[in-house]
Amino acid sequence: MLKRSIFSFLTLFICSLTYAQVAPQSNTTTNNNVRERSPRGNPEDTEVWEPIPNVVVPGEINFNDPPSDAIILFDKDNLDKWVSLRDESPAKWVVTGDYFTVNKATGDIKTKEEFTNYQLHIEFKIPEEIAHNGQSRGNSGVFLAATNGNAGGYELQVLDGYNNDNKTYVNGMVGSIYKESIPLVNPAKKPGEWNVYDVIWTAPSFNADGTVKTKARATVFLNGVLIQNNVEVQGETAYIGKHEYVAHGPAPIKLQSHGDPSIPVSYRNIWLRKL
Ligand code: MG
Numbered sequence: 001m002l003k004r005s006i007f008s009f010l011t012l013f014i015c016s017l018t019y020a021q022v023a024p025q026s027n028t029t030t031n032n033n034v035r036e037r038s039p040r041g042n043p044e045d046t047e048v049w050e051p052i053p054n055v056v057v058p059g060e061i062n063f064n065d066p067p068s069d070a071i072i073l074f075d076k077d078n079l080d081k082w083v084s085l086r087d088e089s090p091a092k093w094v095v096t097g098d099y100f101t102v103n104k105a106t107g108d109i110k111t112k113e114e115f116t117n118y119q120l121h122i123e124f125k126i127p128e129e130i131a132h133n134g135q136s137r138g139n140s141g142v143f144l145a146a147t148n149g150n151a152g153g154y155e156l157q158v159l160d161g162y163n164n165d166n167k168t169y170v171n172g173m174v175g176s177i178y179k180e181s182i183p184l185v186n187p188a189k190k191p192g193e194w195n196v197y198d199v200i201w202t203a204p205s206f207n208a209d210g211t212v213k214t215k216a217r218a219t220v221f222l223n224g225v226l227i228q229n230n231v232e233v234q235g236e237t238a239y240i241g242k243h244e245y246v247a248h249g250p251a252p253i254k255l256q257s258h259g260d261p262s263i264p265v266s267y268r269n270i271w272l273r274k275l
Pocket residue numbers: 139140141155157158256258
């Protein structure tokens with residue numbers, strides 16, 4: 001009995017030594033390339049690839065005129081309500097009548113006005129001739145509050161997602177709260193057709209010492225179909241690592257100029273009702 005106990009102990013001891021030597025090596029190997037891990041981790045650590053939301057074909061879309069109490073953020077001809085994120089100079093995205101297109105050379109744009117809780121309507125179009133794949137296929141984004149925190153706010157992803165043909169991690173697909181919340185279903189229109197986001201945003205609130213009092217909440221419809229149902233947002237959108245809050249007050253809405261090589265996305269008919 002004693003011999004067997006000693007043998008079991010030795011076996012466990014040797015196994016744990018072997019594991020201790022193997023485990024750190026496995027952490028440094030990604031995609032067959034050995035590399036040092038950043039202390040913050042790697043982008044892949046926070047990718048979720050399943051479940052893939054079901055495709056839903058939306059009904060006839062009603063591109064509504066704004067209601068009478070809406071703040072018009074864009075209807076046609078100019079971006080007077082927007083500035084460049086970089087230096088707050090006039091927004092230099094390309095306006096073509098009743099829509100405008102991301103200008104990747106000039107970076108993100110944000111609203112001049114700041115908001116807390118609101119209902120937002122915004123339409124977007126992935127170009128018909130879109131190329132590339134994954135996160136490089138029509139990537140932009142609506143930051144529901146643009147902040148000065150490390151991640152710059154909370155991103156509702158814009159990306160080609162038609163028919164689930166563009167393979168990517170589902171917490172980064174169109175309709176996701178980026179790297180947080182997978183959309184319930186996928187009613188995205190095909191490239192070349194206009195999509196509509198309708199968003200209800202409840203801003204986070206903070207205690208005097210900067211800690212979170214209440215987390216943000218988002219409800220999102222894409223093309224009239226509910227895709228985010230009052231989800232609790234865990235923090236600012238981080239490409240790498242954990243999402244965290246940094247205390248802020250009223251904030252602009254920001255549109256993302258993503259650095260991928262695909263043809264830029266267009267937006268139109270943007271209005272907001274304060275809640
Ligand atoms: Mg994006």
